Amino acid sequence: MSGALLDVRGLRTVFHFLEGAYPAVDGISFTMRSGEVLGLVGESGSGKSVAGLSLIGLIDPPGEVVEGEVLFKGRNLRTIGESALRQVRGKEIAMIFQDSLAALNPVLTVSEQMVEAIREHADVPLPAARERVIAALRQVGISSPETRIDQYPHEFSGGMRQRVAIATALLNKPDLIIADEPTTALDVTIQGQILAEMQTLARETGTALIWITHDLGVVSELADRVAVMYAGRIVEIGGIDDVLDRPCHPYTQGLLDSIPAENAPGSRLRQIDGTAPSLAARPVGCAFRLRCQRAGPLCAEREPDVTEGPSGQSWRCHHPIPQGDRP
């Protein structure tokens, strides 16, 4: 697929333990265009963060990316080498961490940590870099950034630190931002605020966005497309309206049923029964089958392959939900 900003093919990341290697990300593939917002959803432990980190080669032992290609603007990030990859990180692809409260170094000023993101990539004089940092902080709604810039992370509230992390990601006007649940640590109002801001920013700058979250509700407001992850695999991917209105995979349906707005007010949310299997305990066949109401004998035999629907929506399921036939 030429012209794609990002083309991920069969990416596989395992964690090595004494008993063997377990895949946390098990052959995921997807593409993204410039300026596109992709929601990556799934329960805790489904491999979303590992997937995000794998894209930019930030998996540390015992983890290892073992297979696949990450074609970014035509270059395979897995083979360009560490120093070339370093140039890409923070400049062309920025990442916002799940726990951005811990992502700031407690003993360095905010300005030092943001300025370095600029000056490690380009020969920018310090005053000019500081100006850009101040502008970025103002952009994410931090008041009087001129004075706050020289403070330390602990002098910022949780929400403000989150904004600092977001502002840091914006500094070099990257082509792609991987945002790993950047709002989960925040309260709901700030969450909505930041969400809206990010959306505007992405639209204004043409930055593509991978928005990692366990919350389909957030994705529905923000994303152009959505990928649903379960046990290290993308079980369904497609346009946001297609997937949310006509989910084909039972797991996607289960996630949708647990969004409060989808239910009549006051009714109990329908949670998916059971919990996500741990790395070591994934069943043979379809990983979801022990929790799936549609599971049949075939599901225990072999893993479902990818089926592609008419509108670019695709899923991995032996017995997908037929269109127009809602349970």
Added chain:
Amino acid sequence: MAVLLAVSLVVFLAVFAVGDPVELLINPEATQHEREMMVRALGLDRPVWMQYLTFLGNAMQGDLGISFVHGEPALQIIIERMPATFELVFFALLIASLVGIPLGLYVGLNSDASLSRAIMTGSILGYSIPNFWKGMMLILLLSVWLHWLPTSGRGETVDILGIPVSFLTWDGVRHLVMPVLNLAIPNTALMIRLTASGAAEARTQDYVKFARAKGVRPQRIVRRHILRNILIPVITVLGIEFGALIAFSTITETVFAWPGMGKLLITSIYRLDRPVVVSYVMLITFLFVLINLIVDLIYAALDPRVKLMDRAP
């Protein structure tokens, strides 16, 4: 201040309990009259509490008593020996830092490398071999067998700002090497372990990963992000070690006949020279308090989360 007062009382009583210096100081052939004269002159005839109060009163004015043995002010005798000890401790810790911190950093960042294991094994040895034994082995190796270095004493000194130092003369350096090594080895080991565990912990922190996600070069990550965080415990321990070495360099000073405070302490204890022993402990306590203060200041400068106000005891 309260610390100093408490320590003074404890030490004073402890020294009192150890023995009667009169027996050691006075010529056994002296007459009873001479004995009493002597005892009165030294102030040893008065009750303990009066002796203590006198001591305290004098101490306030900077007078910690006259040495029974030397007949000079105790404090002065100790302070004369101080530069020798300071020199020893300073160079020992300098070497420990210059060698230990880089090695520890290497180990912490490459914990699986075989060189790291070798360094860690060496540091365990360095830390656990007793000081006096290590000192004697050094003498055996470098002096007795190889004839490279003199076995004992301080060597030639030159004055800088009125303080005699030996590291500026060749003879002085030759004398300095072994005692400094002896003190430096366990402290290097300590620095290695401290830095290594700090670095190993810091490099798994999210802020390091985030710095990598920003595309920061590895050297800068180590220099600014990791080292900056490790330096906080390292400086603290260096401060504590500085005080501890000054106070307890006695074994090394004895083995190498180094004319410092530690050796003076041992001799004074043998001779029951109460004023010197008491002054010594008072001085060391004062030094500890001072060092603690300095460490706190450095700590606050290094760690922005620490505000001195919150830490006041």
